[in-house]
Amino acid sequence: MRVYEALGEALGKLGVDTVFGLVGGGNFSVATAMVERGGIRFHAMRHESAAVSAADGWARATRRVGVATCTQGPGLTNTMTPLVEAVKSRTSLLLIAGDTARTAQYQNQDVDQARLARAAGAGAHTLRSTELAVSDLAHALWRAEQERRPIVLSLPLDVQQGACESVDLPPASRPPATAPAPYALRAAADLLAQAQRPVVLAGRGVWYAGAADAVVALADRIGALLATSAVGNGLFVGHPCDVGISGGFASPLAARLIGDADVVLAFGASANNWTTKSRELLSNARVVQCDVDSEAIGRLHPVELGLVGDARLVAEALDTEFARRGVSQQGYRTETVMAELARYERAAEIDDRSGPEGLDPRTVMATLERRLPSERTVAIDSGHFMGWPAQYLSVTDPGGFVFTQAYQSIGLGLGSAIGAAAARPDRPTVLVTGDGGLMMSLGELETVVREGLRMVVVVLNDAAYGAEIHHFGPMGMSTALAEFSDCDFATIATGLGFRTASVRTLDDLEAAAAMAAEVGPPVLLDCKVNPRVRAAWLEEAFRLGS
Template identity: 40%
Template structure:
C-alpha cells in the first residue's frame, strides 16, 4: 500500500476515532484511509474551523484531536486554531503533507510555522519509518498534552510499502504522570493546615473526573472553598462550597470571598491577570501556591510563596495521603455557616438581581443570558466565542460538569465559537449543544454554519449582536476616539441563518425567546439561530475593570 494509506490505517488502529479537516490532493489518501479504517471524518468548510473543531473535540471527549489539512495553504488556513490548541496544551495531531520542491506554489517552512505558534514539529523521514514516526507523534501528543504537527513530504507519502502493511499499533498510551517532590508535598500540607481561610482555584490542568475527585476530597479535609478558572468551569458543579468561576467573571460575592482567603492554591492554573483580576483578588497577607506540570509556569504571572512541580491528581492525592498518615482530622476552615449562606445567595450570577434598563429595541445581555439559562435543558454543552459579550454566557449558563463547557480563549481570537461548538457537540452527543457568539465572531466563522446544518446537529446558536466589535467600542469610546472602524450596519443574521437551512428568530425582548420553547418541543432536526439584538451601550464589567475605565 501507499505510505499515506499505511499511516491512516495504523493511526485508526491506535485509537483515532475522529478526524476533522478539509481534503485536498495532498491529504486525500490519508484521510480516506482513516475513514475506511473506522475513524469518523468531519468535513469542515474552512481549515481554521476544522482545527478548532479538533481542539474542542479533544477537550470535551478526553481523546486526542486529529486535524487533516492540505500542504501549504491548507496549513496556513488552520494556523489560528493550531495556535489556540498549542497554547492550551490540547492533545492534538496535525497531519500536514509537505511540498518537496521550493518552487512549488505550496512550499512553506512548515516546521518553523509550527514552532512559531507553540506546536511541536515532527517529520516523516522515509517510507520505511513513516508509520512508526506517525505513531510516535500521536503518542507524544497524548502523553505530553501537546499539539504536534507531523510534516509528511508528499513524495514519501506516494511511495509503496512492501509487505501487507501490518505494523505493531498499540492503542495510544495515556497522559504521562509527573510525581511531585515529597518535600514540596509536606510543605504544602503544612500551609493548608495553618490556613484559616483556604481557597482552591482549579484550572485546565485539573480538568477531568480524577481531578475533581481528589481536589474535592482534599478541600473537604482542610476546609477550603473551591473555584475554577474559566476554562475549567463546571469542575465542581453541585459542590455546595463551590464559588464557580474565579476571576473577571466572578460575582461580587465570589470576589469578596477569594479576597478574604489567607491561602490560595492554583491547581493546574496559571493564575493570570484574568483569573486573579490583575492581582486584585489576592489580599496582602495571603500566601499564593501554584501546582503545575511545567517548572516555567510557576510564578510566570505573579510572585508565589510556593511552587510545586507535579501532576494535579498525583499532587493532591499525595497531600491527602500525607495528612492521613499524620492523623490530621478534617477542619472547618473557610466552610462556616455564614460563608455557606453567602455562596447560596451570591456566588452565581443567576442569583444576582439585574437592573434591567430596557431600551425598547435591544435586549440587555444579562437578561438574555439569565432567561436562556432557565429556558434551556440542564444537560447542555456550552461553547463560547471571544469578545465583549463572552462573560455573559460564561457566567449565566450553568453546566453539569467540566466536559460541558468549552472555552477556546488562550489566543483570545474571535471567530472560533461556532467551530468550537461543533467539536464539543460531536464529543458530547448526549447533550444539547449551545453556542454563544458575538456578531463579529459569528460572521467571521459563518461558513461552518453550513457544517452544523449538514451534520444535523441539534444546536442552539445565540448571537449577541451589538453591530460592532464591542470590546474595541468600549475600550476606546470613553476616550473620545472615532469608532467608525469598529461599528457596522446591523446585519439580519436571522435571515442569513434561514438561507442556510436553520430555524431562526430575532430577539429584542425576553418575550421573543418563546422561540426556544417552540424549537425544543419540535423535532430539533435543524439548528436554531437566535439573532439577539443586544444593547450597544453596555460595557461588560470584566472589560471595564481590565481596561481601567
C-alpha cells in the first residue's frame, strides 16, 4: 500500500471520524484515503481558513481533537489567521497539510511550512520517512491532544507516494491527571475557610476536565457564587447561584457581586483582562488560581495562592478536605443575595432604541432568546456586536457556546459555526455575525446548504465596520473608509437555498424569529440594526490594544 493510503486508514483507527478541508494536489490522495479507507466523514469547505475554523468549532463542541486538511504552500498560508485563533484559544487541533517533495529543486508552492506553523504558535511535525509515517501521524495527533494547541503535520509528496507494508499503530498512552500538592491544598482550604463572600470563577478548563459537578459541589459547601469566563459560558446554567459571565460582558448585578467578593477561586480560567475587566472586578479579592499548567498561574493576574492540578481532582480534594474539617458555610449565599439573583432579568434592562434607523441589536437577541429552542449552539463572530449574543442568548453547556474571540479577527464565525453544527446535528446552531465578517466568508453559505446543516445565520447589518465607526467617529475623524452600501444578504442567501427574511421592523423580527424556530432548510436573517447603539465594552477593547 502507499503511505497516503496507510495514513487515511490509520487516522480512522486512531478514532478520527470527522475532517474539514479543501483538497489540492498536495492532499487530494490522503483526503480520499481518509474517506475510502478510514471511514471518515469529510466536510468539503470553500476556503482553507474556514476549514481550520470549522475544525476549531468542532473541537470546542466535542472536547475532542479537531482535524482539518489543506494542500501545500498557499493552502497552508490561507489558514494562518484561524490557526492563530486556535493557538490563542488552546484548541486541540491537527492540521494535515500536503507538502512539496523533498527532492524537488524548485516548486512554485514550496515554503518553509514548519517555520510558518511555529510563527503562528502551533507545533510543527513533518513525515520523516515511509517507515515512520504512521507513527508520525499518531504522534502529531497525540501532541494536539496533550499540548492543547494546533499541530501542523506536513506530508511531503514523495513520502506520501512511497510504499509501506502495513498500518501498525503505536500503543496509545495518556498521562494521568495531575493531583494537587497536599501542602498547597491545605493552604487553599485555610484561605477559603475565612471567606465571607467567595466566588468561584470557572473557565473552559473546567469543561475540558469534566469538572463542573465537582466545582459546583465545592461551591455549594463553601457558599460561593458561580461565575464563568466568556468561553466557559454555560457551565452552571440552571444553578440558582450562577451569576453568568464575568468581565466586560457581565450584567450589572454580576459585576457588583463579583466586585464585592473577598475571595475568588479560579478554576481553568486564565483571569485575563477581559474576564477581570482589566483587573477591576477582582481588585478587592484574594485570588486562588487552579490550572493544570503551572505557567498559567499568576501570568495574567496576581494571585495569592496557586494550585497546580486537574480541575476535577483539585475541586474534589478541596471538598474532601472541607468535609474532614466539618466545614459547610453560607458564605455569599445570603437571603438578600439569593433574592436578587432569583428576580433578576437582564433583558428587562434593555432601553429599546429600535426605530427608523434600524433595530436595537439587544432587542434582536432578546427576541431570539424567547423564540428559538433553548437547546442550541450559539456561535459568535468578532466585531462591535460580539457581546450582545453572549449577554442575551443563553446556552445549556459550554459546548454550545463557540466564541472565537482570542485573536479578535472578524470573518471566522461562519466556519466555526459550521464545525459546531456538524458536531451537534441534534440541535440548531445560531451564528451571530456582522455584515463585515460575513462578507469575508460568504462562500461558506453554500457549504451550509450543501451539508444540510441545521443553522440560523443572524446578520447584524450596520453596513459598516461598527467598531471603527464607534471608536474613531467620536474623535472627530471621518469614518467614510469604514462605511459601505447596504448589502441584501437575504437575496444572496435565497439564491443559495436558505430560507431568508429581511428584518427591518419589530414586526419583521417577530415573524422572522418564528420562522427560524421551525425545522427546515437553514435560515438567514438580514437584520438592519441601529448604528447609533454603541457597545459598552468597546472602549475597553481598544484600550487593550484591539
